Amino acid sequence: MAHGETGGAGPGPAVELRAVGRTYGRGAGEVVALRDLSVAFARGTFTAVMGPSGAGKSTFLHCAAGLDRPTSGTVRLGGTDLATLDEARLTMLRRERIGFVFQAYNLLNSLTVAENITLPLLLAGRTPDPARLAAVARRVGLADRLRHRPAQLSGGQQQRVAIARALITRPEVVFADEPTGALDSRTGRQVLGLLREVVERDGDTVVMVTHDPVAASYAQRVVFLADGAFAEAMDAPTPDRVAARMTRLEEW
Structure with missing residues (x-):
């Protein structure tokens, strides 16, 4: 069993990193x-x-999601070893089997909410299922906003569009990178509650990189990184426990 493995349904983990190393540069600049x-x-x-600045959180996310290739070790999504895929197949895997939610929403302002949500399907050459679109829009509370454009929405609503876009393909895992970083605390809590809900009610898998102990407390488990390595894991996190652990890691 790998460090920090979480129990759950399904055969084998959704995502697994084994002895992954990533170095940039060479010699003195490595x-x-x-x-x-x-x-x-x-x-x-x-x-x-979570982890202190420089702990490797972004690099972890990029390697786990197939956006960057590790220098050593293996990354598996379900039963697929990402190292066995060429760039074209890796792009297809990211499009069809992984959902992404970023701090900056990354919506296309020229498209409607419905078009933004279904964009991954269109890019994959698949025809969107109207029933699936309606269900996902309802799930994130945007059923009455499908014809709007992003500029007509609040920041929280735009992030809900991004979450719906991440869910539309029924991905095996959703990676969220500081998903509430651009939101006020009340709106941020609503978005985090939605992510928790899609896990508990729909059985989705969410891996969220964050620096915020309050955001982390919405997760079922926190994995802490330090100096690019696994440091420890915490179940049933609370903001206070997470903040105390982060303080200790920063000192360490």
């Missing part, structure tokens, strides 16, 4: 971003990934 990182995320779980 930077070690990840070192021998082993961690697994079970299906149907909500995990936050």
Whole structure:
């Protein structure tokens, strides 16, 4: 069992990193971003990934989501070893089997909400199912906003569009990178509650990188990184416990 593996439904973890290392540059300029990182995320779980600045959170996310290739070790999505895929197949995997939610929403202002949500399907050459679109829009509270454009929505509503876009393909895992970073605290809590809900009610898998102990407390489990390596994990996190652990890691 890998460090920080979470229990859950389904055969094997949704995502697993085994002895993953990632270095940038060479010689005197070499930077070690990840070192021998082993961690697994079970299906149907909500995990936050935290660590001090420079702990390797962004590099972890990029390697786990197939956006960057590790220098050593293996990354598996379900039963697929990402190292066996060429760039074209890796792009297809990201489009069809992974959902992404970013701090900056990354919506296209020229498209309606419905078009933004279904964009991953259109890019994959698939015809959107109106019933699926309606269900996902209802899920995120946007059923009456499908004809609007992003500029007509609040920040929280725009992030809900981004979450719906991440869910529309029924991905095996959703990676969220500081998803509430641009939102006020009340709106942020609503978005985090929605992410927790899609895990508990729909059995989705969410892995969220965050620096915010309050955001992390919405997850079922927190994995802490330090110096590019697995440091420890915490179940049933609270803001105070997470903040205390982060303080200790920063001192460490």
